[in-house]
Amino acid sequence: MSSFLSASIGKKFIMSVSGLFLVLFLAVHLVVNLLLIFDDSGELYNVAANFMSTNPLIRTIEPVLGLGFLVHILWSFILEYNNWKARPVKYNKKNKSATSSWASRNMLVLGGIILVFLVIHIINFYWIIRFNPHEMNSITIGGEHMEDSYTLVADLFKHSLVYNIFYILSAILLGFHLSHGFWSAFHTLGWNNENWMNRLQIIGKVYAVIIAVGFSVIPLYFFIKF
Amino acid sequence: MADKILKKLNIKVWRQNNAADKGRFETYTIDNISGGSSFLEMLDILNNKLILEDKDPIAFDHDCREGICGTCSLFINGRAHGPDEDITTCQLHMRKFKEGETITIEPWRAASFPVIKDLVVDRTAFEKILQAGGFISVRTGGVPDANSIPIPYEDVEESMDAASCIGCGACVAACKNSSAMLFVAAKVSHLGKLPQGRVEAKQRARSMVSKMDELGFGGCTNTRACEVECPKNISITHIARLNREYLTARLSE
């Protein structure tokens, strides 16, 4: 098994599985976040956020998610290093755009920027909600006492233009990352052929657009409306 | 109908006397090349000019000059086999270039394809990959009648698509990772799509991939540059099959 994990396809397998896991996470995350804009009272969102942070099943999956991120990031560096080593002398003149898409060539760059975003994102929201470095407002919905995550998120979006731009930019780059990553993951797992190539690419692109637009809509909504 | 004449061209070419030499670019000019001449004929003419100037001609690999032997291997103006689709370097013609243009010629670049001299690289790594399992283990004689196993038409066609690989190495040269996955996948598909080749299919995928890794080729990141530059238009869906074969082989261990 260890030789499998060190084989090139083994490493790619890990990237694919972790990537698809994160794809799934993004879908859940987006659904929860969209509640922000469907209920200005914040009730729906707060209930969902509370559910996510208290449900035992979700709580068990949380470290797995962390691991998913960690593995996806670490392995990307290992792979990229190996790939970089495979061509010690670079070409003098390149015409890469003739043969491949920009996103497919720049997955590490895209991933890197997303990683920076991720760190800031965690500091801004997750860290505060999860570990309460300073006391958050609390609120009671349906008799249950919970933290007011809605206000935390909404406030940031309402007031920081810079943060919003960064957020939207990251969502778009994430879309690019997914436009290649989605079908590519299936391909690496062996699920592809002449018929599925187009299908997977279309599904991947649609998914990428949904994620990019979906996440971008939220800060826009708050910034424009309030 | 008559081919246009390119009155002047600048040829910027990688010169490296041997594997140990550091190498450098040199630029030569060449006059009156017919647009109907092939790229390699242009190099022939340049070489004869260099000989008359007491210089060492540029070494480049070539043989059949009709796009099937897979020997020719030049990276021209940033692209494996130059600026045209579905061709090898020897099928590239000078009409694809402009008057006065500077044409940059480089060897395939990959750790696994060391330069031997100038534009000639050592592709022994491909040999080693195929020797690791790119065959069906039958000996001469003692085989059943050719028609004893019917093979579905579509399967043979797909096998043939993959089998048309000429082993030129353009996939490796074009890939940003110098990955040999398309080359390996083509062989795995060629043999794996035939009942005769199924017997050893898993073992074949396993040993060829492990040899490929050992030889220092990069991994596949599905950029698809290989299939664009492949002179035989081999699809990366064969790579999906290789992944499938390999994963089922390894995960069932």
Place this chain on the structure above:
Amino acid sequence: MSILDSKIPQGPLAEKWSRHKTAIKVVSPANKRKLEIIVVGTGLGGASAAASLAELGYNVKAFCYQDSPRRAHSIAAQGGINAAKNYQNDNDSVYRLFIDTIKGGDYRSREGNVYRLAEVSNNIIDQCVAQGVPFGREYGGLLANRSFGGALVSRTFYARGQTGQQLLLGAYHALNRQIAAGSIEMYTRHEMLDVVIIDGKARGIITRDLVSGKIKRFGAHAVVVASGGYGNVFFLSTNAMGSNGSAAWQCYKKGAWFSNPCFVQIHPTCIPVHGDQQSKLTLMSESLRNDGRVWVPKDKAVAEKLRKGEIGPGDISEEERDFYLERRYPSYGNLVPRDVASRAAKERCDAGYGVNAEGKAVYLDFKYSIERLGKNVIEARYGNLFQMYEKITDVDPYKEPMMIYPAIHYSMGGTWVDYNLMTTIPGLYSIGEANFSDHGANRLGASALMQGLADGYFVLPYTIGDYLASEIMVPKTDTKAPEFEAAEKAVTQRIEKLFNIKGTKPVDYFYKKLGQIMWDYVGMSRNAEGLTKAIKLIKEVREEFWKDVKITGEPNNLNPELEKAGRVADFFDIGELMARDALDRNESCGGHFRDESVTDDGEAKRDDENFTYVSCWEWKGEGLEPALHKEELVFENVKLTQRSYK
């Protein structure tokens, strides 16, 4: 003349090979392990022989000048491979394949050899399928066949337009398997420069490592030369740039006789020469003539306008077109054999009806088939060929007719071998295109692949045992022997000599001159006067070459110019021998056409009374005239008739 014993077994034709197999000696497995065999060349013949011999247990060393065995020029064969499987139920049989091949060769090959070839043809297909060759199939999953020239049955197996490639990959896979098993040592980028003879037997070779320039010695109990043909003597041909006759020529100079050198095949459908910068010619598959019509203008003045580019083919009306093949050969029309079609094209162009700027091309027009069958059908049949044509010429053959012209394609002549494929030097074998054996004066389409694989898979592995059985007590060849010393010295001296000329002209200058002489006087039609002139001219160019050639670079490094110089130096000698042989053979047969030997209506006329023999040339030394020996051809089973395609 015991040296010319062809060793054709006695008995009925159909039993010769099986009787012979039971009569010849076999080497035990334990002894095979002690024996070494050198195989030079890794095309269909060489690769299949090396793999099969290694499987038997011999220690094999294989050599090729390419960077991989897979790149040998067998790979370029397009059309297919013949076999007498009779899968089409069209009354094919081993005997019918035998008759077609011997008749196609214009009765200048041995009955026994050709019958054996037809006999093992079926095993080849079985073998290739087992190796994973993806031959074309029908929807029911069984093998498909196509028709080819010179046969009335459909017996050609094919893998799209890449049959040679797929067959070679099959043999190459088998070779790789043995390399991995350690039973073959593979030497790529090595060129054989001499064969070493000790006590009258072939004992090894001298090679040049093309990367380091090192001259190396290799010893063995037997040497197999599978180095292909010498078509490149013409400078422009469909052969690969590196294809050469040097290995065979060194064998000749060491005492192996050379047969029928004048028999070369000229393929009618090649892309014509453009200008003077061309390095090689590209073949367009013979199959194109199934749906294309060949024509030139009827009027010379119209042809003149075409050559000047004032008008295009579309400007010429139906009535102004001369479909000369249909006119001259009403029953076969555009499907006459290769040699006939080639000569007819040359005749029209020489008479001033050529259609390209150089006046050396005729039209192959698909307009009529496209009208009749639709563009889709034509595209499905020839799409890849049309694309290839357009890449090279920038002309769309769906809209304008193709321009084609004959080109040198294959050499039927080669090293003389007996029924065991052994040359006149004991222990030295020659297989595939390198030998002279099976195609007579003209090779049928789809037969070259068949012969290469027959020799390598199913003939040599048996027959070589007959010789090696008496060599089992012979120890490993000592490469320090004085014979190796001398051979290496001669090779080194020749390289030094070439380098030290330090003349003023590159190799190509002389090579092109030689090619022009060959094409003009030893090409599609020959006569005594021209051939005598050719011999004189070749001598002159050779002399000039050895005085004035200029080679730069270093001898101890990769140096393609040096490689080429050595090969061209041998081409002068081969070209001269070809002219000599053509001069001796004052008859027209197959690919060899003598202006002196024609029927009243201008067709080729064979002279069975005087020329039913294989010419065998013996080297007598540098500057001396070679000696001609004759192997009379005996026909016990077929009746010799004049070919007619009217």
